[in-house]
Amino acid sequence: MEPARESPNAPSDAILEVRGLEVTFATDRGAVKAADGVSFDLKPGLTLGLVGESGCGKTVTALALLRLVPPPGRITGGRVLFGGEDLLALSERAMEDIRGKRISMVFQEPTTAFNPVLTIGDQIAEALIIHGGAGRAEAHAAAVGMLDKVGIPDPAERAGTYPHQMSGGMRQRAMIAMALICRPDILIADEPTTALDVTIQAQILDLMGAMQREFGVAILFISHDLAVISEMADEVMVMYAGRVVERAPADALLAHPLHPYTQGLIETLPRHGVGRGRLPAIPGTVPDLGALPDGCRFSDRCPLADDGCRAADPPLTRAPGGRWVACYKAAP
Amino acid sequence: MTRFLATRVAQSVIVLALMSFAIYALIGLMPGDPIDLMISADPKMTPEDAARLRALYGVDKPVVERYANWLMAALGGDLGYSRLYAAPVLDVLLPALGNTLILLGLTLVLSLAIGLPAGVVAALRPYSRTDYAINLFAFAGISVPAFWLGLLLIIVFAVILGVLPAGGTETVGGAGFWDQAKYLVLPVVNLTLASVGGHTRYMRAAMMETLRQDYIRTARAKGAGRARVVLGHALRNAMIPVVTIIALQFGYLFSGALITETIFAYPGMGKLIFDSIMGNDFNLALVALLFATLVTLVGNLLADVAYAWLDPRIAYR
Numbered sequence: 001m002e003p004a005r006e007s008p009n010a011p012s013d014a015i016l017e018v019r020g021l022e023v024t025f026a027t028d029r030g031a032v033k034a035a036d037g038v039s040f041d042l043k044p045g046l047t048l049g050l051v052g053e054s055g056c057g058k059t060v061t062a063l064a065l066l067r068l069v070p071p072p073g074r075i076t077g078g079r080v081l082f083g084g085e086d087l088l089a090l091s092e093r094a095m096e097d098i099r100g101k102r103i104s105m106v107f108q109e110p111t112t113a114f115n116p117v118l119t120i121g122d123q124i125a126e127a128l129i130i131h132g133g134a135g136r137a138e139a140h141a142a143a144v145g146m147l148d149k150v151g152i153p154d155p156a157e158r159a160g161t162y163p164h165q166m167s168g169g170m171r172q173r174a175m176i177a178m179a180l181i182c183r184p185d186i187l188i189a190d191e192p193t194t195a196l197d198v199t200i201q202a203q204i205l206d207l208m209g210a211m212q213r214e215f216g217v218a219i220l221f222i223s224h225d226l227a228v229i230s231e232m233a234d235e236v237m238v239m240y241a242g243r244v245v246e247r248a249p250a251d252a253l254l255a256h257p258l259h260p261y262t263q264g265l266i267e268t269l270p271r272h273g274v275g276r277g278r279l280p281a282i283p284g285t286v287p288d289l290g291a292l293p294d295g296c297r298f299s300d301r302c303p304l305a306d307d308g309c310r311a312a313d314p315p316l317t318r319a320p321g322g323r324w325v326a327c328y329k330a331a332p
Numbered sequence: 333m334t335r336f337l338a339t340r341v342a343q344s345v346i347v348l349a350l351m352s353f354a355i356y357a358l359i360g361l362m363p364g365d366p367i368d369l370m371i372s373a374d375p376k377m378t379p380e381d382a383a384r385l386r387a388l389y390g391v392d393k394p395v396v397e398r399y400a401n402w403l404m405a406a407l408g409g410d411l412g413y414s415r416l417y418a419a420p421v422l423d424v425l426l427p428a429l430g431n432t433l434i435l436l437g438l439t440l441v442l443s444l445a446i447g448l449p450a451g452v453v454a455a456l457r458p459y460s461r462t463d464y465a466i467n468l469f470a471f472a473g474i475s476v477p478a479f480w481l482g483l484l485l486i487i488v489f490a491v492i493l494g495v496l497p498a499g500g501t502e503t504v505g506g507a508g509f510w511d512q513a514k515y516l517v518l519p520v521v522n523l524t525l526a527s528v529g530g531h532t533r534y535m536r537a538a539m540m541e542t543l544r545q546d547y548i549r550t551a552r553a554k555g556a557g558r559a560r561v562v563l564g565h566a567l568r569n570a571m572i573p574v575v576t577i578i579a580l581q582f583g584y585l586f587s588g589a590l591i592t593e594t595i596f597a598y599p600g601m602g603k604l605i606f607d608s609i610m611g612n613d614f615n616l617a618l619v620a621l622l623f624a625t626l627v628t629l630v631g632n633l634l635a636d637v638a639y640a641w642l643d644p645r646i647a648y649r
Contacts, residue, residue, distance in 0.1 A: 068552055093557075100555035107553075112546035117568050117643055126564075127554045162644045178554070 014041035015082070015185050015218050016065070016103075022077035023060045023069055025289075032289040034060040034073065036242040039316070042186055045212065047219040049233025049250065051226055051265070053286050057242040058222045062188045065220070066103060067095050082186075101131040104179040108191040110171035114163035120147075121159025124178040131182050146177040149214075150207060169200035173207065180211055187212075188220045193228060205231055226265050230254050238262050241287055241297040244316055248323035258325040260302045296327070304329040333640065340636065344629045351625045352406075352618070353399055359614050360395040366415055366612050367391060402618075412615035416608060421619050425604070429623060431501065432600035435593075436585050438520045443528040444578070450528075451535025452562065452570075458540055466532060473529030482522045482595040489518060499597030519596040523589060527581065534577050538570040545569070572642050579635030583628030587621075 023035040035057040042048055050058050063069045065080055067087065080087040087098065104127075107113040114123060124146060125139035134142065140159065147155035150173040163171055172192060179187055189208065193201040205228065212219055221232045229236055229250070236253045238246040238261065246259040257263045264282035284301035287293060295312050299305040308328055316326040367385050371377050386392040390401065405412065411421040454466040490498035497503070502512045542548065543566055551565045590602035601620060608617040639646050 066553055068549060070549075096555045096557050098555070099553055105550075105553040107546065107550060109546060113550045115547040115551065115565050115569070116645055118565070119644075126551075126556070130555045130557075130560070164645050 013043055015044050016042040017081040018061075018065070018078065019081070020078040021061065021064055021080065022075070023057070023064050024074055024076040026072040026074075027290060029290045033076075033242050034289060035064060037316075038078070038239070038242075038244055040237055040244070040247065042218040042220055044185070044218050045216045046234040047212065047221050047232050049229035049236040050220060050222045050239060051224065051229045051236060052239035053224060055286055055289075056239040058224075058239055059190055061239070062105070062190050062220060062222055065186075065188060066099050066105060067092075068099075097131070100127045100179075100184070101182045102184055103186040103188065104182065104184040105188040105190065106172075106175050106179045106192045109195050110168055110175050111163070111195070113175060114171060116163055119160055119162055120166065120174050123163075124159070124174065124181055127178060127181050142181060143177070146181045147174065150174070150177040150180075150211070151203075152177070168196055169203065172196060172200075172204050176204075176207060176211060180215060180217070183215055184217060186220065187217045188222070190222045191224070192221075194223070194225070201228070208232065226254075226269055238265070241292060242289060243297060243313075243326065244324075245298065245327065246323070246325045247316070248319075248321070248325075252321055252323060258319055258323065258330040259298075259327045260304050260329065261298050264301075298327075302329075337633075337637075340633050344626075344633065347629060348622060348625060352403070352622055355618055355621045356399045356402065357395055359609075359617060360398070362609075362612070364612055365391050366614065369612055411619050414608070414613055414616040416611040416613040416616060421615050424616060425620060425623065428599055428601050428604040428620075431598065432586060432589070432602070435516065435519055435523065435589065435598065435600055436582075438516065439523040439527065439585065440578070440582070442520065443524045443531055446524070447528045447531025448535045448574070451532045451537075452539050452567070454532065454536040455539035455543060456558075456562065458536075463536075466536075470529035470532040470536075473525050473527075474533070476525075478522060478526045479591045479595055481525060482518075482592055485518050485522055486595070499595070501598065515598075519592050519598050522592050522596070523585070526592075527585070530577070530581070531574075534574050535570065538573045539566060542566045542570040568642055572639060575635050575638045575642065579631040579638075582631035582634075583624070586627045587624040 018041070019039050021035055021038040022033060024031045024033050038057070038061050040048060050061065052058050060069060060073060064075050065087070067075065069075060075088055078088065082098070082102070087095065090098070114120070121140055121143045124143035125134075125136070128134040128139040128142055129136070132139070144155045144159050147158055152158050152170060152173055158166070158170075158174075163174075166174065172195075175192075187208075192208070193204050196204060208219065208221075209232070211217065219232070221229065223229050223232075233250045236246075236248060236250045237244055238253075238259065240261050246253065246257070246262045248258070253262065254266065257266050261282070264280075267280045268282065270279055282301055287297060287300065293300045293310070295308075295310040296302070296305065296314055299309045302309065306329075314326045314328050316324050319325050319330065365386075366389065367382050370385065371382055383392070390398055393401075402412070413419070414421050414424045417424045450466050450470070454463045457463055486498045489496040496517050497515050498518070499515075501515050503515075539562075543562075548561060548565060551561050556564065587602055587605055589600060590606050592598070593600040593603040594606075601624065605617060605620045605624065607613075608620060
């Protein structure tokens with residue numbers, strides 16, 4: 001194990017500090033908070049895994065870091081501290097200088113995330129042209145070099161092809177090349193392997209690990225798949241209905257989940273050689289953000305919930321071993 | 333691409349040939365023929381005279397035989413004689429064709445130059461005041477009848493202000509570029525106002541749709557500013573559907589500017605087709621309609637070429 005895992009809570013070494021992030025969507029039935037008081041740190045060279053079911057606020061949290069939340073969503077609270085500055089307070093112009101240069105993003109669908117009418121090489125080089133003031137030829141050469149680094153064969157020729165002429169796995173490699181070409185401090189990967197088949201998925205995960213070692217980039221890795229997260233992350237954060245319910249070093253979280261929701265997620269993982277019966281499932285469904293249960297948001301699906309849980313929402317509190325959990329019933 | 337073009341040109345020739353027969357047959361189905369008009373013009377004409385004239389002009393033969401005769405002559409370069417204008421068909425047609433292409437070209441350039449940017453601006457801030465203002469003008473342009481607007485323009489600029497001529501193409505004896513340009517202003521403005529609203533709305537819709545795409549978010553995540561996102565990433569994608577509309581409109585405007593041409597006494601193709609059909613001038617109507625077909629075919633071909641240029645996913649083989 002890397003020694004860095006031993007001290008996940010030392011405050012000074014964080015490159016990005018998110019505090020109380022709140023994203024609100026205006027809907028027909030009023031405002032709903034898709035992310036509600038989300039706080040975490042990203043540390044150089046380490047990966048924070050963000051896990052949760054669809055609609056729990058993972059993607060919205062990621063987009064909020066770059067201030068790309070689509071309307072009718074709005075960031076309504078919190079701070080995103082990066083290099084001593086609150087990104088949420090920057091001008092749009094200053095934010096453009098951060099995007100793609102200091103913080104970049106890899107998206108879920110490499111098929112739709114590339115512009116269909118521009119070549120891969122041009123799209124990768126564009127980030128350098130925007131930020132580095134690089135000339136076309138120079139940026140193009142750098143793009144070819146980056147394609148080579150992410151393991152695309154014949155990169156010079158590939159740079160001249162269009163997205164539809166590449167396979168899904170190749171496109172995702174190219175997407176990673178595009179995200180890393182300006183050597184960012186932070187890479188946000190929003191379900192980067194979800195659209196790929198399993199063998200390609202493993203290759204992309206390996207590639208991201210290798211790129212992290214080479215460039216020392218901090219990664220926020222988002223997935224609904226705890227198995228993928230466990231492979232990638234040093235620390236894991238679990239979100240449920242817009243809230244962080246648990247945060248812990250990856251090994252500890254997988255071995256001893258404290259929150260009943262995390263326990264449920266881990267139990268639903270299929271395991272080799274164990275049983276042939278039905279996979280366990282968490283009863284009920286994710287609550288509608290517009291009609292949350294009183295108190296703890298998980299209380300209506302939680303086997304341990306009592307009147308206390310339904311009376312007040314449990315805050316995220318420190319637990320032994322550098323962990324955080326938002327549950328009154330959390331097993332110590 | 334070369335092979336695609338060759339195929340399309342061949343297809344166009346076939347379509348033209350089929351259309352020439354269809355138009356010929358349809359004209360043949362019209363009540364009355366040129367001889368009927370002669371009879372009504374000359375009460376002394378006897379049924380025997382009429383029959384002799386029908387035989388002379390060949391109108392008594394079956395339509396297929398007549399068509400075959402026409403086709404042979406046309407392929408030999410003889411498009412026939414316009415009865416109405418008492419001149420060879422091409423001599424009547426070519427000036428009208430030139431007039432229409434000038435009118436149409438100016439209208440298209442102007443309405444694209446206004447409509448496309450207006451649509452983009454509206455799409456950038458949907459449901460804002462700017463958007464509502466642009467939409468108001470667009471819907472007004474679409475909704476106001478062209479003939480009413482044309483009359484209004486004449487009343488204001490020709491009658492009340494007296495700064496522009498009400499109709500025609502040039503002052504008698506006062507030829508010259510600026511003189512002719514003055515005569516074009518009102519018809520071009522009229523047609524532009526009628527078509528710019530549509531262009532604006534199509535562009536706005538296509539741009540709004542494009543700006544919702546994932547790759548726009550990717551571009552923004554790269555740090556691209558608004559101008560780069562819109563001009564570098566969105567515009568080319570948004571133009572793909574708009575090109576179709578423009579191409580279709582091209583063919584329509586060519587022969588459909590009848591009302592505007594009539595109001596401004598502008599001798600273009602729309603008016604020529606209308607007059608030749610009303611006057612039972614078969615030869616002229618046939619060739620004029622074929623030209624309209626040709627222009628529509630060329631418009632569609634240009635649209636296909638434009639697709640391939642805009643969208644690398646479209647490869648013609």
